Amino acid sequence: MSNVGIVIVSHSPKIAEGAADMVRQMVGDAVPLAWTGGDVDGGLGTNVSGILEAIETAWSPAGVAILVDLGGAETNSEMAVEMLPEDRRARVLVCNAPVVEGAVIAATESSGGSSLAAVKRSAEEFYA
Amino acid sequence: MSLDRVARERLVRALAGSVIEHADELTSLDQAIGDGDHGLNMKRGFEAVLAALPGLADKSLPEMLKAIGMTLVMKVGGASGPLVGTFFMELGKALPEQPSRSDLVAATEKAIEAVKARGRSEAGQKTLLDVLVPVHAVLAGGGDAKAIAAEAAQAADRTTPMQAIRGRASFLGERSIGHMDPGSRSASLLIGAAVETLEFEVNP
Structure with a gap:
């Protein structure tokens, strides 16, 4: 599939999963x-390996x-991006947008075949 | 500074012990102005570091520091994992196997710059940088182990009247004033444990 992928990172696995359900309802497959979502022990938090x-x-x-939702989710996501193989690093962007609304808008934009930059921009501009 | 295997293991145990023993205190500091997971997160990270012994201490000092950093990044969770983990990883990258004091000064400065970039933060925003930056100044100015440990503790205390600009505590605005920054406290504990263990046998 050549549409831009969407990753949802929340401190709460329930929020992350719920937001993903909303995305699926909007754009299907x-x-x-x-x-x-969650720390490595399953508590609230985020973790780089996840x-x-x-x-x-x-x-x-x-x-x-x-x-992403709050600070640690963003910091851990940026850390994860830096740990990717070099050829992938530039093709992953963290969006500065609300996690639920941003995910739905980004996915909708992506489903139309937009570029990564356009997907990020639409998620960030909608609530700006 | 030449740390043999025994000294490297002692250093790891001291660093981990300082955080694990104070986990409850770190959690209560974080409950006041954050999400209350700092003690638990740091404890989990340093327990994973301890679990990597004795193999961890078989590595050279730079490789050992990088491995500690990577373990913290992967296990701590929260923003502290990448922040404290980055500090250790960059320190490991910048230090030679047998560092002189000036090597340590230079490497610490690089590690602090990396933490600033990771957190997009500067000193004065009620974060661990408010301990790292002044402690680095004492280190660079030739301070001994006692002076460094004292500055670390005092610098953590000085975060109490600050207003948080970065991190979860910044949501509280002025209500973040009057509580010590948990990240500064854990940085101060780690620095205290490190200098006490090393007795600062670093030649000028």
């Missing part, structure tokens, strides 16, 4: 999608847009 796995799951040659 047209967009590669993965979610991750984010790396989600990026792998949602990988697309067109790139991956990551939607």
